[in-house]
Amino acid sequence: MRELGRLERFLRTDPRDVGCDEAIAVLHIYVDLVTAGQDAAARYPGVAAHLLACGPCSEDFTGLVQAVTNG
């Protein structure tokens, strides 16, 4: 059932996911890589996995990107 794809994706966990604390600790470095057009996900795959799964950290990432882009 296609509608349950969202549930399935939500339940799927990535063992590379580093969690909020580790992701936030390097968020400024990660954002600088992203905004410089570099492959941040290749350098920090565990952070990339976390940002895909964690809404609040993803919001912080988006906010920081916007801050450095428009600030």
Place this chain on the structure above:
Amino acid sequence: MPAEDLDEESSVWLRRLGAGGGERQAAERELHARLVRIALAEVRRRSASTPVTGPELDDVAHQAADDAMLAILAKLGDFRGESRFFTWVYRFVVLEVSSKLGRHYWRNPPVSLDAGQWERLPGRLGIDPARHAEAAGILAEVRRVVDDELTSHQRRVFVAIVVDGIPLDALAAELGLRRNAIYKVIFDARRKIRRALVANGYLEEPGVER
């Protein structure tokens, strides 16, 4: 990192904030004004996803900028030049905004803690109302696993975040826990529920639902 290895803007700001007297005061005023501007932009960007509105939202921004300023000045010696100075600085603002919006959520919460609105779960999962009956079996199994196989702490956190849609930072503030602690509980619950759904034939490995 030696000062000569920093980018020019970072070097200038570190020098100004490390100077004495009027130069430092001017730098701090300028920095604070930038923090307020970033904080106001950030609360407005998030305004659609928080029950905090109007002047209270601006108050959150100013409080976030003030607290970020204190943290930045206290931790200036920790800046290693791994990023540009303002990326490091703005991270404090963004994190303060997140934390403060989480706390302010409870001043006018759209849903109370432990509401347990399971009837709203299909909508939260984006399931078309016409397909709710079809989804009832797997969602009943999710609820059974939550009720029978999660610990009481896991169950409370899962219901608050996933079933009732309480923002994670708001729940963290209410329970006095760090964001990471709440995330870990949800992470473990997701794995446990998924394993049960696979074991009972509702999902197939590696993730294709029947």
